[in-house]
Amino acid sequence: MNRQTTGFSEKSSAQVVAASFAGTPDVRLKQVMTSLVEHLHAFVKDIEPTEEEWQQAVDFLTATGHMCDSTRQEFVLLSDVLGVSMLVDAINNRKSADATDTTVLGPFHMVESPRRELGADISLDGNGESCVFAGQVRSSDGTPLAGAWVDVWQANGAGFYDVQQPGIQPERNLRGLFLTDEEGRFWLRTVVPRYYPIPDDGPVGQLLTATERHPNRPAHIHVIAEAAGHASLVTHVFVEGSPYLDSDTVFGVKETLIRPVVTIDDPLRAERYGVPAPSDSWNSTSFWIECSHEP
C-alpha cells in the first residue's frame, strides 16, 4: 500500500520518505529501510553534493556492478576497503570473546578445498619458501577437538591465488581440507605466502588511488575451523614481519593472529612432520585454534 508522500522538503525529507515504508509487513525490512533513509539523507545533507557529484556517485556504483562476475566481486572489495566487512564480522562474533579471533572470509574462497591427508603438501607449484603449517583445534575450554575440519587456502610465494592465475597455477593449488587427529592436531606442508594487492584495476582501485591508499594485504593463510557442537570459525594466520601488517587495506589484522615462521630445529618435530632437521630449508608456523561452544 502506498503511503502519503506529501510535505517533502529539505528539512522533512527523511521523515517523509521513512513514513512511506510504514506499511512494510516484514518488520526487519521496515527497520532496515527506515534506518537507511535516515542515515542516507543525513549523509547527503552533510556533504551537500552538486548534481554532478551525485551523478559521479551513481556512475561509480554502476561501474562497481559492471565489474562483478563469477570470479570477481567488486562490491565485496568495496565493503572490504570501507571496513564494513570487518565491522559485520565484529558484530557477528561478539559471543566468541574466549575463542580465537575471527577475520574476513575474503573473496578467494570461491572453490571447494580438496580433502587431503594430514602432512600433505598443498603447494602444487612449489612457488615459495617451504613451510610446515601445524596447529591444534580446541574447544574454548581447552579440550582438544578430534575430527574437526580445518579448511586452508592461501596465495603462493608470488602473492597470487590459483583462481587468479588459471593455466599458470595448477587447479586447487594451495588449498586443502584436513581432519584433525585424536589430539585435535593438524599439520600440512605448504609455502610461506607473500603479501598481495587486492584486485585494483576497477573502481575500488581508482578510489584507493584517488585517496592515496595502497591496495595491499599482509601475508596470511586463510583458515576455517569447524567442529561438532561448536561455532565455526573463519580467520587468518598472519606472517610475522610481513609488510603491511600495520596497514592492511581491508582492516583484517588482529595482533592475536600474527605468528612467526621459524626454522625447524627440533628433530622430534621434524620427524613428526616428515621433514629433515635441523634444516635451513624447512620452516614452520603454528596456530592453535579455539572454537567456542555453539550458543
Ligand SMILES: [Fe+2]
Ligand atoms: Fe587472502
